[in-house]
Amino acid sequence: MKTIGILTSGGDAPGMNAAIRAVVRSAIYYDCKVYGINRGYKGLLEEDLIEMDLSSVGDIIHRGGTILKSSRCEEFKTEEGRLKGVKILKKYKIDYLVVIGGDGSFNGAQKLSELGFPAIGIPGTIDNDLAYTDYTIGFDTAMNTIIEAIGKIRDTSSSHERVNIIEVMGRYCGDLALYSGLAGGAETIIVPEVNIEVEEICNKLNATKKRGKRHSIIVLAEGVGNAQDLGKEIVNQTGADLRITVLGHVQRGGSPSAFDRILASKMGVRAVELLLDGKAARVVGVKDNKIIDMEINKALSMKKEFDKDTHEMVKILSR
Ligand code: ADP
Numbered sequence: 645m646k647t648i649g650i651l652t653s654g655g656d657a658p659g660m661n662a663a664i665r666a667v668v669r670s671a672i673y674y675d676c677k678v679y680g681i682n683r684g685y686k687g688l689l690e691e692d693l694i695e696m697d698l699s700s701v702g703d704i705i706h707r708g709g710t711i712l713k714s715s716r717c718e719e720f721k722t723e724e725g726r727l728k729g730v731k732i733l734k735k736y737k738i739d740y741l742v743v744i745g746g747d748g749s750f751n752g753a754q755k756l757s758e759l760g761f762p763a764i765g766i767p768g769t770i771d772n773d774l775a776y777t778d779y780t781i782g783f784d785t786a787m788n789t790i791i792e793a794i795g796k797i798r799d800t801s802s803s804h805e806r807v808n809i810i811e812v813m814g815r816y817c818g819d820l821a822l823y824s825g826l827a828g829g830a831e832t833i834i835v836p837e838v839n840i841e842v843e844e845i846c847n848k849l850n851a852t853k854k855r856g857k858r859h860s861i862i863v864l865a866e867g868v869g870n871a872q873d874l875g876k877e878i879v880n881q882t883g884a885d886l887r888i889t890v891l892g893h894v895q896r897g898g899s900p901s902a903f904d905r906i907l908a909s910k911m912g913v914r915a916v917e918l919l920l921d922g923k924a925a926r927v928v929g930v931k932d933n934k935i936i937d938m939e940i941n942k943a944l945s946m947k948k949e950f951d952k953d954t955h956e957m958v959k960i961l962s963r
Contacts, residue, residue, distance in 0.1 A: 647677040648919065649693070649738040652710040653684035653717075653749035656896055657768045657782025659904035660710040663744050665701040666912025667766075672698055674920055679736055683713045684745070685720035685752055688729050693736055705905055708785075708897045714745075720752055730761050740919040742912075744768040746780070747944060750927060754940040762924030764915045765940055766908075770896060773817035775946035776938050777929030781911065784903040786813065786895045787824045790863075793891055794828030798861055805858035807849060807884040809871050813895045816867040817948060820895075822955055825863035831962045832860070834874075836867040837950035842874065846881040852963065853882075860884075910935050 648671045652660050664680070671678045680700065682692040694700075704711055719725035733741065740762045743753040746769035753763035767774050770786035790812050801808045810830075814820040818835025825833035831852070832845055849860055864871055871888045879886050900908070911928045914935050918926055927943045929936050 645675055645677055646739045646920065647679065647737050648740050648742060648916065649679045649681050649733060649736070650712070650742040651681040651684050651688060651744070652712045652714045652768065653743060653745035653752065654714060655746060655769055655771075656710050656714045657770045657780070658708040658785035658896075658898055658900035659781035659908040660714075660744055660768045661701075661704040661707050662900060662905045662908035663766050663768060663781055663912045664710065664712060665705055666909040667742050667916055668696050668701045669698060670913045670916040674916060676916070676920070679738055680712050683715040684717060684749070685729065686715040686717035687713070688732060689717065689719055689725060691732050706899050708899055710744075716748075726752075726755055726759060730756065730759055733761060740764070740924065742766060742915050742919070744781075746771065747774060750940055750944060754925060754944065757925035757940065762919060764918055764924060765927035766911050766915050767927065767929060770820065771814050771817050772819040773815060773948060774929070774943065775948035776927065776943035777931065777936075779907060779930055781904055781908045782900070783819065784907075785898055785901045786820060787827070788901055789895050789898055790820065790824035790891060791828040793889070793894070794824065794830065794861060794863070797889055798829070798859075801859040801861060801887075804885065807860045807862065807878065807882075807886040809862045809864055809875055809886065809888045811864045811866055811871040811888070811890040813891070814865050814867060818865045818867070818950060821863045821865035822951060822958070826954065826958050826961075828861065828863070829962065830861040830863040830958075832862040833955065833958055834862065834868050835865045835950070835955065838952065838955055842877045842881065846878060849878070849882050849884060
């Protein structure tokens, strides 16, 4: 009988629980024993492990966050820390490790594989900042959270004839801003991947004002810079009545969307099948609606391409 360890690491994302459920239930289906490791690599080094069974993952598919908790762990970035981790994994007779997280967590999984310990990564991050996969678990839910917020802000923006800047997450990736801005009908979408001058934003505001449109939504990706500074410049140049909303951690929570639950379930099962097939140091993803897997090293070396065409298209629609 093989034994699989599973942990969630780095920034949490809605749908991580659905992935844990899929890994645990499929592993047990294939006659494996499963250990849940609490609080990511930190919990591993603190030997915070618990054996999981079918009911450990009951009633969680619809829950945001992660029942295994998540954390960041500096010690795991050192070889000494990782060797300690491998020793603990071996003590519990764990044969394989499934890591659910973002690129940082994947680096940890890669380094473990280099030490001869087989690990597989499942992409769990709302940022959608991994180049090898079309979607990461949590992105769709976060996008839906943002468009709900945009809709509410739009109501009051329209009543008071204001300009509203909405700052959204995504680190250095503009996907959350782009697609939620498109779906939410934002007038301007500002992302790290495309340079835009404040003057251009103000010219647009002035032009639409002339047409009689007095409210405007600007979606700003957090990776671009400070919303307050941008707001001040816009007020200076246009005299607009402007408000700023930083959506913050509300974007990281909530019940996962159907899309994220399905994606997480499929990816979880694939991860277990890969390990039992003797394949490790790989990550699971989705490309053109098909579940794929790839070497971690290759996946991490790929550069994310921003969807410039859609960003251009928004300019045509948002007038
Ligand atoms: P995310 O996985 O969401 O990108 P982080 O970048 O914070 O989040 O990474 C999560 C954890 O993964 C870190 O706290 C650390 O324990 C581990 N990690 C990150 N980078 C490395 C690395 N180069 N080598 C080993 N472990 C790493």
